[in-house]
Amino acid sequence: MAMRFSSATSAFITPQRHVQRQGVDGDGDVGAGAGVLAVLEERGYVNQIAGDRTTLDRLLRARRVAFYAGIDPTAPSLHLGHLLPLMVLFWLYHHGHHVVSLVGGATARVGDPSGRLTSRTRTAASVHETNSRTMSAQLSALWETATQYGHRHGHEAGPNGKKQLLDNAAWLGQLNILDFLGRMGNGMRLGAMLGRDTVRNKMERGDGMSFSEFTYPLLQAWDWWHMFLVHGVQVQIGGSDQYGNIIAGMDAVKHIAQNYGSEDKEGRRPEWLDGESKVKDDMMPMGLTVPLLTTASGEKFGKSAGNAIWLDRSLTSAFDLYGLLLRSPDEDVERYLKLFTFLPIHEIASVMAEHTKEPGTRKAQHLLASEVLELVHGREEAMNTREKHQALRAPSLSALRGQNELRPNTQGTDSASAGAERTFLPSSLVLNTPFSRILYHARIAPTKSEGARMIAKGGVYAAAVDKSGDGNRLDFVQLRDQKPSDVAAFAMDGMLVLRVGKWKVRVVDIVEDAEFDARKLDAPGWEEWKAIRS
Structure with missing residues (x-):
């Protein structure tokens, strides 16, 4: 079958003059002349390279190389773990390379089985569509803030640095099954597919492998082939659990390129093939995996681990x-x-x-939080949030009064929270109420019993006015055996200030029951309390 080649394949031969900022000061102390691959390695982004490391390093120095990282919208938001492959794209973009952020609007309907022993819960098509739109918009906004953040640190995109945001539903939704099997199927051997860890583990230790899950790597490989053909994408970036899929994709792209991409309608040979119709060494598909995001103790972050840190403000x-x-x-x-x-x-x-000299000030952590917020939400919001945290670390009554006056009008909202640091509660759920229940009503504890457990472990504090001073400074008192009648003593100007651990501070704004309902607010246990009262 004759193939039509896009002019975008010229991306393979973009010369060295377009590659920017290799080994400049500020990228990392890797030495003069170091390329962007050395920068990525020094910062800890590179887990494995599928292909030859020397070749990849040489290509990155010689010409603009096209990379892509894909994210399936299985949730309505990106989480912190998604930033790892995206950070690699950001670095490459600022070094003048071509990067593609791919939303898996089509592949999310199938479900990637990589690293899983149980199949994903089936999701309605309307939810997939909503998630795809939401995540595309979020990625677009993230690219804007990341670009501005990079510029502040001296990273200007080169004249031919290029970024794209794509959705694989645009081509997989129109894919002809016979065309897919004809080009892809002959090159993919069952023995190799059955031998991959994901397939073997799920069949031997999990709930079995469905046909759709089994074909997921083929669809992912077709994505790569489409972008290889149309956009010149040569390198895929993924998590460490994607290494097998990346290898499968490399084999598939090479197979299709050599067997079904030999010439176009005019008989012209594509730029990636040599005289023997083999993919040229410098145009071979390659892969790079980033490590999974974990703590030093090995705990994973992510949606499947149940402790995702979402990048969407509403989550x-x-x-x-x-x-x-x-x-x-x-x-x-x-x-x-x-x-x-x-x-x-x-x-x-x-x-x-x-930080090592004065770890109690948490200077490194404050810097980390400020920088990540600037990357995700922009510099202004990062600075404002840092000021709020620093104010609440040693809060004063006057500062809290000022924030109370400036608090947003939450009329018409469906949540009791008008901002994560401030929570509105009706007086009936606060005054003469055990502190363990207040923690539950304020969404600090998931259950009343968990609130009691947190207090019993000595991890909850309530602020009180320091009577030895000017009546403005607040001190935190550890909660232990306080009675419901003691709550009123901690309420100051309609506010109750609670702290969990050393850093998590919440201001509970106490409003009259009627006002709470009039503003259409809600809180855990409120409807139950009203039902009992009536």
Whole structure:
């Protein structure tokens, strides 16, 4: 079958003059003349390279190379783990390369079985469509803030640095099954597919492998072939659990390129083939995997692990995102600074040296939180959120009063939270109520019993006015055996300030029951309390 070749394949031969910022100061202390691959390795992004490392390094120095990273919209938001492959794209873009962010609007309907022993729960088509639109918009916004963030750190995109946002539903939704099997099927051997860890583990230790799950790597490979043909994409980036899929994709792209891409309607040979109709060495598909995001103890982050840190404000607010990063353990923070920021390596080392001298100030964690928020939500929101956290670390009554006056009008909302740091509760759920229940009503604890457990472990504090001072400074008192009648003593100007651990602070704004209902607010247990009262 004759193939039509896009002019975009000229991306394979973009000369060296278009590759920018190789080994410049600020990328990392890897030495003069170091390429972007050395920068990625020094910062900890490279887990494995599928292909020859020397060849990839040479290509990155010689010409613009096209990369892609794909994300299936199995949730309505990106999470912190998704930033790892995206950070690689950001670095490559700022070095003048061509990067593609791919939303798997079609493949999400199939479900990637990589690293799983159980099949994904079936999701309605309308949910997939909504997730795809939402994630595409989120990626577009993230690219804007990431570009601005990179510019602040001195990373200007080269004249031919290029970024694209694509959705594989655009081509997989129109794919002819006979065309797919004719080009892809003959080159994919069952023995190799059955021998992959994902297939073997799911069949031997999991709930079995469905036909759709078995074909997922083929659809992912077809994505690559489409982008190889149309956009000149040569390198795929994925998590470490994607290595098998990347290898399968490399084999598939090479097979189709050599067997079904020999010439177009005019008899012209595509640029990626040599005189023997073999893919040229410098145009071979390659892959790069990033490590899975874990803590120093090995705990995974992510939706499937149940502890995802979402990048959508409605799921994880900017205040909460800052707080979560602020609680990063000392043994993790240096690694996170290398992975999630554009800070130079020598600057990170300097900050860590200062942090070691005074770990209680958590200077490194504050820097990490500020930089990540700037990357995700923009500089202004990052600075505002940092100021809020610093104010609540040692809050004053006057500062809280000022915030209370400026609090947004939540009339018409369906949540009791008007911002992650402030929560509105009706007085009946606060006054003369056990503190363990207040933690539940304020969404600090998932259940009343968990609230009691948190207090019993000594991890919850309530703020009280320091009577020895000017009546403005607040001190935190550890909660232990306080009675419901003691709550009123901690309420100040209609506010109750609680702290969990060292850093998680919540301000509970106490409003009258009627006002709470009039503003259409809600809180855990409110409807049940009203039913009992009536």
